[in-house]
Amino acid sequence: MGTKRDYYEVLGVGRNATGDEIKAAYRKLALKYHPDRNPGDKSAEENFKEAAEAYDVLRDAQKRDIYNQFGHRGLEGSGFSGFQGFDDIFSSFGDIFEDFFGFGGNRSGRSRSNRGADLRYDLEIDFMEAARGVDTQIEAEKEQVCSACSGSGCAPGTFPEKCRYCGGSGQVSRSQGFFMVRTTCPGCNGNGQTIPNPCTVCRGSGKEQIRKKVAVKIPAGVDNGSRLRLTGEGEAGLYGGPPGDLYVFIHVRPHEFFHRENTDILCQIPLSFVQAALGDTIRIPTLNGKRSLEIPKGTQPGDIFRLQGEGIPSLRNGKRGNQVVQVLVKTPTHLSKKQESLLREFAKLEAGKFSNKLKNILKGDTLSTRN
Numbered sequence: 001m002g003t004k005r006d007y008y009e010v011l012g013v014g015r016n017a018t019g020d021e022i023k024a025a026y027r028k029l030a031l032k033y034h035p036d037r038n039p040g041d042k043s044a045e046e047n048f049k050e051a052a053e054a055y056d057v058l059r060d061a062q063k064r065d066i067y068n069q070f071g072h073r074g075l076e077g078s079g080f081s082g083f084q085g086f087d088d089i090f091s092s093f094g095d096i097f098e099d100f101f102g103f104g105g106n107r108s109g110r111s112r113s114n115r116g117a118d119l120r121y122d123l124e125i126d127f128m129e130a131a132r133g134v135d136t137q138i139e140a141e142k143e144q145v146c147s148a149c150s151g152s153g154c155a156p157g158t159f160p161e162k163c164r165y166c167g168g169s170g171q172v173s174r175s176q177g178f179f180m181v182r183t184t185c186p187g188c189n190g191n192g193q194t195i196p197n198p199c200t201v202c203r204g205s206g207k208e209q210i211r212k213k214v215a216v217k218i219p220a221g222v223d224n225g226s227r228l229r230l231t232g233e234g235e236a237g238l239y240g241g242p243p244g245d246l247y248v249f250i251h252v253r254p255h256e257f258f259h260r261e262n263t264d265i266l267c268q269i270p271l272s273f274v275q276a277a278l279g280d281t282i283r284i285p286t287l288n289g290k291r292s293l294e295i296p297k298g299t300q301p302g303d304i305f306r307l308q309g310e311g312i313p314s315l316r317n318g319k320r321g322n323q324v325v326q327v328l329v330k331t332p333t334h335l336s337k338k339q340e341s342l343l344r345e346f347a348k349l350e351a352g353k354f355s356n357k358l359k360n361i362l363k364g365d366t367l368s369t370r371n
Helices: 007-011 019-033 042-058 061-077 086-092 094-101 127-132 273-278 337-370
Strands: 119-125 134-145 171-176 179-184 207-218 227-230 246-252 259-261 264-272 280-286 289-295 304-307 323-330
Touching (some): 042 061, 207 246, 264 273, 264 280, 273 323, 289 304
Parallel strands (some): 119 246
Antiparallel strands (some): 171 179, 280 289, 304 323
């Protein structure tokens, strides 16, 4: 589809739209472009996927906040990758399709499949890894399709049987006054089949618990609380349903020297009073190694210097912030006799200047008082 359109434009809502307004807008577009209503229409399919992606972002407060601040690039940096296909969309928003359109989210008899559960993993990284980005691995505990029965839930050589209560429909009917009410079958829990000989490994569930190493690419510029989405790395789905996603929440350890504010990094550099008075060229740490910084004559305590482009890259556009350097002038201690003598001589030379300045200040105060 080329360049992605603005999600608010896709749904036709304002940036201050409420959750109900966003849901209603998506309902109209999903009904209009639903594949069953537009067979073979590739344009309708793309519009259907585009609307689903926009709704998935704008209905989620955290994704919407990232999008409002950083746009599509910010979502990509947080791990968002959209949907893999129609089944992914139907399994995520099946309740909407069923509520509004009168048919389930999964089409063509696939109503029994269920999407796997999403998982959360909290990952701690250091400040420099967050600033520069890093490729790492995590070990996540999750459920996957049982290796012994390939997800069928049946012992080797056996097969599931059609439920004798509902005849395989997954629902049973009962009369209630003048009406017939259909409910989920209690014999098979809506699956339409039962397992007389369950697999001994998964006990008929079709899934088993494992620990899996997963590669995680952390983009440069992530901040504390950033969330990465690893599509398909959640728990396995049931009855052929797609797997869930794994959400990695980033926790950044503080740095002993640098402090972050948005894309700028702040630091404090100590100077001797001689360096501050006479000026100097010093070497200071940055995210990319040491850099030279010119200290002009007469630098005062608390003065600020900026190194352009030495900060954190933005997740939105890749542009780097600045490094902000604050000067701390240190008063010397444990002076030698020669140092004390030189300082006293310096003080005598300065005494006249300060004395005249003080007289002028007092004179000005006296005049102002008389007026």
